[in-house]
Structures are given as structure tokens and as C-alpha cells.
Amino acid sequence: MDLNRAITTGDTVRRARAMAEFEEWKFVARYHAKMVAEIDRTDEMPLGKELARREVTLDLAQALHVSESTVWAIISETDVLREKTPSVWAAFREGDIDGARVASIARTAEQLKTASALTELDESAPAYAATHTVAELRAWLRRLRARLEPEQTREERENAVEHRRVSIRHNDDGTSWLAALLPTPVAIAAGNRLRRAAKALPKIDPETGEKDRRTRDQKQADLLAHWLTSCEGTSTDIRAEIAISIHATDLIGYTDGPGMTLDGEPIGSEWVRELAASEHTIFRRLVLSPKGEVLDTTVLGYRPTEALRQAIRWRDGTCRVMGCRAPAHETDQDHELAYDSGGETSGSNLRSLCRKHHNMKSHGHLHDHHLAHPMRHT
Secondary structure: OOHHHHHHHHHHHHHHHHHHHHHHHHHHHHHHHHHHHHHHOOOOOHHHHHHHHHHHHHHHHHHHOOOHHHHHHHHHHHHHHHHHOHHHHHHHHOOOOOHHHHHHHHHHHHHOOOHHHHHHHHHHHHHHHHOOOHHHHHHHHHHHHHHHOHHHHHHHHHHHHOOOEEEEEEOOOOOEEEEEEOOHHHHHHHHHHHHHHHHHOOOEOOOOOOEOOOOHHHHHHHHHHHHHHHOOOOOOOOOOOOOEEOOHHHHOOOOOOOEEEOOOOEEOHHHHHHHHOOOOOOOOOOOEOOOOOEOOOEEOOOOOOHHHHHHHHHHHOEOOEOOOOOEHHHOEEEEOOOHHHOOOEEOOOEEEEOHHHHHHHHOOOOOHHHEOOOOOOO
């Protein structure tokens, strides 16, 4: 089977699966509404009616071999989509997007408060959802909501931060999970510091002369354990690199849009302004096109300058392969047209590829149709 036929067949299968999911959702919603209407017309006591409604949900769950909570989710999300985002519901019916994607959109629609925000969601979500992974869609939805309703998202963020905590869960094999609920900027900064510190560790132990055979994950875990068990005091002064883009008018407080991390997570503008006041903060100007794309820069030589590297990381955010979420700072700077073949070291000829996909490209197994467009900083 050639590539074009495989792509066509795969799209047909994907669309058929999505349309089957739509029929399932429609059946669940219609059957539930029909049975609940019959129950409500009876003379049963309120408790009896409520128990009868629960029986309907249980019957549906057993018929579909899913949990009752899944049935409830389908019912509520169907109502939201039909009422608030009819274009998304229509795209689901046509098989353009599947259940996982419309469920994510429905959750965002439930959170939006204004009619204008719901209209923009309904108009823009189907096209984005149809061409991106579920993880990419969820990140895009978070950015969209932060931009459309900054006041509401700020209040939610402030309330969520009040629940920050650390938890420990013990496994049966002598290991345990240590988890911390933190503000997103702090978590990103801590993660970046761990990655940079792990990468800086010597490959040869200076005391024993032996090669360090630990994986990157093992090094990061060991560093975290060392920092938490070997340091005194409770104050922290993180010297970690966290890159955030924000519109100039949002930074000075004239408007209130969110900042955005390299991998596309929205950050509250009030936190970015606080960070901007730090003596350790470094500002770099990004010149963008009207579409939010980083404009081109060219270097005369094979290796890009650090400034160009940073611009490419900002433009791409992650590995450019569709669906790959490898952070840009962990990727290689790949020449689309090889430098030896006349390719320039420029923004238009460079793209971020993780090591796995870079190796695939070098051996002729990665092509243009595998790549996504650069991130837009809007």
C-alpha cells in the first residue's frame, strides 16, 4: 500500500470511528431523555423518581460496557455542545472530530461565561481540533480561555493556588511517589532547573573515575532527593530559566491577556509582571508578524547563534512533528535543506526536531507532511 492510499484509508477509518461515537452519544442522550420524561410523568415520590433515573443510567452503562460516570458525562456534554457550540456538534456528526476532542471542547464551553467567548470557541475550535492531537487541543483551549476571559481565569488560578500541597504515595516495591501541587510557573521553573542540573552533571565520576550510567530521569530524581534532604531552611531562590512571551500591552497592564510558556501553557499576566520586576529577569524582544509568527533571521555559517536558537525555540515551542510534545529546549536545530546542499542557517530553514525524529529525518524517514506549522504567539 503506497503512502497516499494509506493516508486516505486512515482518514476514512478515523472519520468512521468518530461518526460511530457520535451515533453512540446521540443514542445515549435520546434514550436517557425519553426514559426520564416517562419517569417524570409518573406519580412516584421524588426519591423514587431519582432512583428510577439512576436505573436508566445504570442500564445504559451496562449496555455499553462503560461506567455510569461515563454515561453521565456523555449526557451532560451532549447538552452543552447542542446548546452552546452547535458548530462543534455538527463537526462531530460529520466525523471531523471525535469524542475525546468534543469532550474537551464541551468542558471549556461549560467554563466560559460570555456569549462572545462561546461564539469564538464555536467558530475556531472545530478547525483546530480536526488537525491537532487531544493534548495540543487542550493546551490551545487553556490559552483561548485565558485570552477571552482573563478575569475569570485569574480568580480560578488564585483559588487553585490556595490548595497547593505535597503528597506521598507508597508503592509495594520499596519506592514511593512524591507529588507537589504548585503554581504552573513555579513547577516549570523547578522542572527546568532539574533538567539543566542533570544535564550539567559530569559523565565520569571525578572520585571513582567510573562512567555515570544513570538515565536522565534517574539523575533528576536523585538531584531532587538530594536537594530536599540535604538543604536547610525553608526559603527558596530558584535560579532557573523560564521563558515566557507576553504582549507588551499586557506586560504594562494596559490590557490583561496571559503570558505563554514555550510549550504553550497560559500564565497569568500578574505573575509575569511580578517576574519582570525581579533583578534576575532578562528581557528579549520578539518581532512578530500580524499572525503571531516569529519573523525570519539568517546567520552566515552552519551553527545558529544563541539568539537564533532562542528565536527558533520560541517559534516552535515543541518538536515540530505533529503530535510530538518534546520541549523545544530539548530538541536539535535541524536544517530543512542540508547546509552542504546550500541550505541557509536561517529561521525559514531551521526547525526544532527531537532526537528521535531528527534521526528519522537524517535517514530519509521524516517528510514535510509529518510536520506541523510553527506556534503562533497570539
